[in-house]
Amino acid sequence: MPVTIKVNEESFTPRQQAVLTAALDLLVENGEGLTMTAVARRASCSKETLYKWFGDRDGLLTATVQWQAAKVRMPQVDRSALSAKALRLSIEQFARDLLTTIVGEVSITLNRTAVTHAAQEKDRLGIIVLENGPLAIRRRLKPILEAGRDARLLRFDNSEDAYRTFFGLVVRDVQIRLLLGDRSLTQSNVEANIEADATAATNQFFALYGADTAP
Amino acid sequence: MPVTIKVNEESFTPRQQAVLTAALDLLVENGEGLTMTAVARRASCSKETLYKWFGDRDGLLTATVQWQAAKVRMPQVDRSALSAKALRLSIEQFARDLLTTIVGEVSITLNRTAVTHAAQEKDRLGIIVLENGPLAIRRRLKPILEAGRDARLLRFDNSEDAYRTFFGLVVRDVQIRLLLGDRSLTQSNVEANIEADATAATNQFFALYGADTAP
DNA sequence: ACAGAACCGTACCGTACGGTACGCCAAGCC
DNA sequence: GGCTTGGCGTACCGTACGGTACGGTTCTGT
Structure with a gap:
């Protein structure tokens, strides 16, 4: 029933x-x-x-x-202001928010629950988490990336690839290690580095996709 | 007992x-x-x-x-030959192997099991998987990266950061999506792209850490 | 040949937990 | 005031599964 x-x-x-x-x-x-x-x-x-x-x-x-x-906070960035500086700030903000979310206890629990669920032919929870996690980020980030490209601030062929590279640069191995219960990654330990990591990831992203990068 | x-x-x-x-x-x-x-x-x-x-x-x-x-195949790369070309091939091979492993059904199952386990205060399985997965890769890759740096082919301050960036560039969101049971990522679908993805990740890695990159 | 260990198959026990049934109370409505 | 509805608390049922016991069979070492 x-x-x-x-x-x-x-x-x-x-x-x-x-x-x-x-x-x-x-x-x-x-x-x-x-x-x-x-x-x-x-x-x-x-x-x-x-x-x-x-x-x-x-x-x-x-x-x-x-x-x-559904209630994970998703950053609302204004697409209008598109100076190079504003774009960088937006993207860095995304990195920060993504890291903050992923590190949170609720996110870890939800992801673990969904993974456990997915281990039994049931993908319902997995889809929900996916939809509200990575995919939600993607939906929000892509327009920004494309706006950046239109403004000649970014350069890429495929916005999907650009998004996924961004994801990788930001998340790295943090999420899987947290899900696996890595003891050497304490909550506070990771949280302290969010700022620096977000900045570093943003720099790397611009190094790869910035318009002033050699092709 | x-x-x-x-x-x-x-x-x-x-x-x-x-x-x-x-x-x-x-x-x-x-x-x-x-x-x-x-x-x-x-x-x-x-x-x-x-x-x-x-x-x-x-x-x-x-x-x-x-x-x-313990029986996941780990690539044995020779550290001796350190031409720029050999280094790139080694790293690309690493990317390929990492992707191939992660995509495999056994790896997915093991990771899911460990995550499920970690959701109950038990981190034993998580540690085992971690130790034989990401950390094993790291142990093998780091010496190569450092050899590359010593040969002035790579440039980085912290080999740990370099490794983790590599991991992110290669894995991106593939693993978490597979663990969550994302239906749009069929096994064959992903496998077909391993070659291209490994190459792309390697290129990006060299773009970021290659010695000929502008600092 | 014989004793003993190793091991298979099955039956059994206890418990935890999903799901249901029922008795009771309180609030809204006539 | 009676009546209905929604919801609490508890008791109950069935089952699945972890763990144990035991009889029977094959293998091994002497």
Whole structure:
């Protein structure tokens, strides 16, 4: 008895959002410790209500991920001002935001949950995370890159390639190491370097795609 | 009753390796379908034997990952020949091998398993995968990079940064998308582009770190 | 030839957890 | 005040699975 997923609706009642918050908290704390009983207890509601609202465990999980993934802050950069300096700042800001998001505990949890899910023929969560993570960034960044090209500030044939290179330069091996639980990458440790890393990645990106680069 | 893990020993009897193969097959097919009963049935052995050999489910999982991760082919490049051309070929070969590994079904399965594991305070598998994946590549690549620098073919302050940039340029968003089950990235689809992607990444890497690059 | 170990197959136990049923209370509505 | 609805809490059921026990069979060493 599948329940229609609420997409593009923030139509969760406050009570329901409280439940989703509880579920997310459990996910973050316990990883796989998201049991229906635990959520019910944490949110002070009955299991019956959970099943009524979300259909089954998978529905609850999906709703939680969906709801949380949709609220990752995505930088809104103005496309109008296109001086070389403004473009660089925009892109650097993107790098910063991307790193900040990826490093966050919520993001790590969501990605882990989705990967776990994807290990069982189910790609629903994976698609959701993908859609709200990398792909969302791509949707926002591409127009900026193309505007930069139109203004002769950047040079590339394929904006897709340019975006993916940017992603690689910024993320490097940080995300996979965090997902794998690398102990030598403490949260604070990484956070302290976000500024420098974002700047470095931006410099490298411009070195590769800046219009003043030798072809 | 923990069982000592066999590290740096290929000391699994053929029979045990058959069991591990069965376990890996189940992992690849079913993701989380690795149940002790299933492994026993698939390998035509008794559960009691499994527990005797591997201690518990976690031990079996660890042994499987350990055993499999250790056998990922790692390119052996000769450090001696250090013409500019040879260096570029070595690095390009690294890119190719890295991509080929990452795209493989076994690698995806192992990484997913380790990530799932890491979502439960357990970082054992994560460390193993990390150690045999990115870190192994790093151990092999770094000397080459440094040799390249000593021969004035490359220029960088920090070989760690250079390695991580290389990793980012090569892997980009491919791995995370595969782990998340991105349907638009079929195996064959990606494999077909390995050659081109490896070359492109190498070019970009030399553009950033080649000695003839403007500082 | 015989004892003992190794191991297979199966049956069994305990528990955790997804999912359901039911009794009860409180709020809104007639 | 009665009645309905929504939701809480708890008890309950079924099952899947980790882990153990045990009888029977093959292999090994003496």
